[in-house]
Amino acid sequence: MAIIELQGITKTYKESSVPVHALRGIDLSIDKGEFAAIVGPSGSGKTTLLNIIGGLDRPTNGTVRIDGTDISTMKPEELIDFRLHHIGFVFQSYNLIPVLTAKENVEFVLLLQNVSRSERDQQAMDVLARVGLAERAGDRPSELSGGQQQRVAVGRALASKPSFVLADEPTANLDSTTAESLLDLMEHLNRDRAMTFVFSTHDPRVMKRARRILTLEDGMITSDARQDEQRP
Amino acid sequence: MLFGLAWRNVWRNRKRSLVIMTAIALGLSGGLFAVGVFVGIAESMVDSAIDRNLAHLQLHSHAYKANAVINNDLPNAGLLIDSLKQLRTVRGVSGRGVFDGMASSPTANTGVQIIAVNPQDEAAVSSIGRKINEGTYFEEVRQNPVLVGRKLAENLDLRLRSKLVLSFSGKDGSIIFVACRVAGIFETESSLFDGGTVYLRHEELTGLTGGEKLVHEVAIRLQSAEQVSETLASVSVMFPNVAVESWKDLAPELKLSAELTGVTMLFFLGIILFALLFGITNTMLMSVMDRVREFGVLMAIGMKRARVFNLIVLETLILSLTGGVIGGIVGALIVRTFASVGIDLSAFADGLSAYGISAVLYPFVPGEIYLQLSFLVIVTAVVAAVYPGFKATQMKPARAIRAYT
Ligand SMILES: Nc1ncnc2c1ncn2[C@@H]1O[C@H](COP(=O)(O)OP(=O)(O)OP(=O)(O)O)[C@@H](O)[C@H]1O
Ligand SMILES: [Mg+2]
Numbered sequence: 080m081a082i083i084e085l086q087g088i089t090k091t092y093k094e095s096s097v098p099v100h101a102l103r104g105i106d107l108s109i110d111k112g113e114f115a116a117i118v119g120p121s122g123s124g125k126t127t128l129l130n131i132i133g134g135l136d137r138p139t140n141g142t143v144r145i146d147g148t149d150i151s152t153m154k155p156e157e158l159i160d161f162r163l164h165h166i167g168f169v170f171q172s173y174n175l176i177p178v179l180t181a182k183e184n185v186e187f188v189l190l191l192q193n194v195s196r197s198e199r200d201q202q203a204m205d206v207l208a209r210v211g212l213a214e215r216a217g218d219r220p221s222e223l224s225g226g227q228q229q230r231v232a233v234g235r236a237l238a239s240k241p242s243f244v245l246a247d248e249p250t251a252n253l254d255s256t257t258a259e260s261l262l263d264l265m266e267h268l269n270r271d272r273a274m275t276f277v278f279s280t281h282d283p284r285v286m287k288r289a290r291r292i293l294t295l296e297d298g299m300i301t302s303d304a305r306q307d308e309q310r311p
Numbered sequence: 312m313l314f315g316l317a318w319r320n321v322w323r324n325r326k327r328s329l330v331i332m333t334a335i336a337l338g339l340s341g342g343l344f345a346v347g348v349f350v351g352i353a354e355s356m357v358d359s360a361i362d363r364n365l366a367h368l369q370l371h372s373h374a375y376k377a378n379a380v381i382n383n384d385l386p387n388a389g390l391l392i393d394s395l396k397q398l399r400t401v402r403g404v405s406g407r408g409v410f411d412g413m414a415s416s417p418t419a420n421t422g423v424q425i426i427a428v429n430p431q432d433e434a435a436v437s438s439i440g441r442k443i444n445e446g447t448y449f450e451e452v453r454q455n456p457v458l459v460g461r462k463l464a465e466n467l468d469l470r471l472r473s474k475l476v477l478s479f480s481g482k483d484g485s486i487i488f489v490a491c492r493v494a495g496i497f498e499t500e501s502s503l504f505d506g507g508t509v510y511l512r513h514e515e516l517t518g519l520t521g522g523e524k525l526v527h528e529v530a531i532r533l534q535s536a537e538q539v540s541e542t543l544a545s546v547s548v549m550f551p552n553v554a555v556e557s558w559k560d561l562a563p564e565l566k567l568s569a570e571l572t573g574v575t576m577l578f579f580l581g582i583i584l585f586a587l588l589f590g591i592t593n594t595m596l597m598s599v600m601d602r603v604r605e606f607g608v609l610m611a612i613g614m615k616r617a618r619v620f621n622l623i624v625l626e627t628l629i630l631s632l633t634g635g636v637i638g639g640i641v642g643a644l645i646v647r648t649f650a651s652v653g654i655d656l657s658a659f660a661d662g663l664s665a666y667g668i669s670a671v672l673y674p675f676v677p678g679e680i681y682l683q684l685s686f687l688v689i690v691t692a693v694v695a696a697v698y699p700g701f702k703a704t705q706m707k708p709a710r711a712i713r714a715y716t
Contacts, residue, residue: 126713130709133611135708135709135712155616156615156616159610159613159614159615160613160615162611162612162613163612163613163614164613168608168611168612170608170611170712173604173605173608173712174608176316176605176608176609177323177605178316178319178320178323179316179319183312183315183316186312187312187316188612188613190312190313191612191613191614191615191618192613235612239612239613
């Protein structure tokens with residue numbers, strides 16, 4: 080079953096003097112359990128596409144269906160609530176609240192979901208263990224490395240029990256070994272927990288880990304390739 | 312957790328928060344001190360008026376209330392005074408004969424109020440005996456000793472033992488003259504009172520007014536000012552044919568000024584807070600602008616706008632109340648320190664005595680002011696938070712997150 084369905088999506092930014100056609104007709108369907116990368120040159124519309132999938136931005140035309148619900152007509156407040164329960168986000172940077180510890184950052188999304196205090200505590204620790212940071216639970220983001228911060232962000236995305244996780248260039252600020260290990264984590268979560276990931280990247284090494292590669296060029300999908308498992 | 316988050320956010324930019332907290336603390340402690348001084352002045356006016364002559368309760372005949380002339384005295388005053396003295400809440404009772412008349416010295420004369428008293432009874436009611444700063448309380452002068460105010464002594468060029476003649480009209484309309492000698496000169500907080508009052512012993516007057524002891528006014532001093540309304544009620548029942556009034560009825564201007572002081576002070580604190588409101592809003596606005604991206608992320612992951620708004624309100628409350636509590640404590644300590652030492656205003660005492668204010672001022676801030684102030688601080692914080700809170704909720708997640716640099 081498709082958890083993400085886009086039909087005829089276009090996006091034109093009209094704020095600038097010349098309108099920018101960032102997306103020009105995207106049809107896309109992503110199923111549960113996929114591990115999909117959106118790649119393409121800078122300015123090709125990757126971030127715009129992810130924002131529209133994630134309900135952070137509205138398309139100019141077309142419909143977005145998440146878990147069977149059309150989110151393009153939702154009111155802003157409904158959309159926020161929808162994101163809270165259906166979509167996990169990992170951004171390139173500035174993901175975490177600097178004054179909260181790793182555990183509290185994870186816990187925060189549970190607080191927003193009105194999960195009781197004791198359950199929050201337990202679930203946050205579980206998630207941190209899953210991303211391999213149980214022993215750094217009490218550290219603030221500034222005390223963690225960039226890779227660890229991104230792991231916490233992945234943990235926070237997981238904690239809300241979303242249908243899928245969107246990650247816009249999650250490894251862009253990481254060195255290659257750290258990037259690899261974040262990818263390992265995401266892949267592991269995808270394989271063992273069937274968590275769906277959709278992420279954008281520039282990085283060829285990240286690209287080749289994906290099992291589906293969507294190439295964006297000038298606001299259009301120019302190739303949609305499925306690769307087989309590369310590891311035995 | 313939301314509180315913890317708000318608290319830590321407040322301390323994120325320590326310097327900025329401390330600046331506004333200090334401003335709030337200074338504004339409020341200064342404001343409280345000013346309130347203390349003004350309330351102290353108002354209380355001093357009331358206290359010294361009660362102490363000087365007003366007492367807590369006064370009894371007159373209804374006729375005297377309508378027309379304050381010698382004939383409208385209180386009948387059976389002696390019995391009345393004796394039974395009043397039996398009351399539990401009563402500290403002292405003084406029957407006074409009150410006559411409007413003239414005081415003449417060899418060099419000048421002026422209109423005065425002549426008050427005839429029993430010195431012992433009067434001492435239990437008013438402080439006049441303690442306000443003598445030259446001479447004695449009716450002693451050391453054998454014939455017709457009187458007490459005059461400092462101002463009157465100056466106006467009539469009187470010294471101790473100087474002769475003066477008091478004159479007033481008697482019951483039958485004839486003028487009665489009394490030759491007296493100054494036994495004591497008193498100086499109260501009120502120069503008005505000191506310039507127009509002469510105390511005389513009742514016993515000297517009795518012979519001149521036809522052998523009867525004329526009492527126009529019975530002044531009652533209670534154990535405590537809190538017993539006024541209670542005693543007023545019971546005395547009114549005991550003597551239904553007599554006009555019984557409290558100091559508030561007798562000096563409505565004092566009552567009004569005491570009440571107005573409270574309202575004025577609250578208004579004054581309100582103005583201070585209104586000025587601080589802009590500082591608080593500015594601080595919070597800067598804080599929100601610093602965190603544009605963070606609010607973008609928070610709303611992206613599912614924080615509703617109302618919750619973002621509440622977070623800003625909570626942060627503003629923490630900021631304001633921390634400053635407010637510090638200001639309240641510092642203000643209370645300053646007021647308390649000066650209340651035990653007293654503020655010496657003797658340099659201005661000449662000017663102040665025209666208003667009946669004593670030379671040493673004891674600032675005082677009534678407890679309810681603190682309560683009202685806390686409420687005002689909360690209201691101020693919430694109002695100050697509205698615009699920054701609104702700004703924070705206007706962040707567009709996509710835009711905010713995109714703004715990486
Ligand atoms: N708010 C905006 N207003 C106007 N134009 C915009 C806005 N946001 C993005 N664009 C334009 O839309 C196009 C697509 O941008 P987008 O950020 O989606 O590309 P991208 O593939 O994510 O690029 P990068 O790899 O650099 O992150 C670009 O030409 C960009 O300049
Ligand atoms: Mg991008």
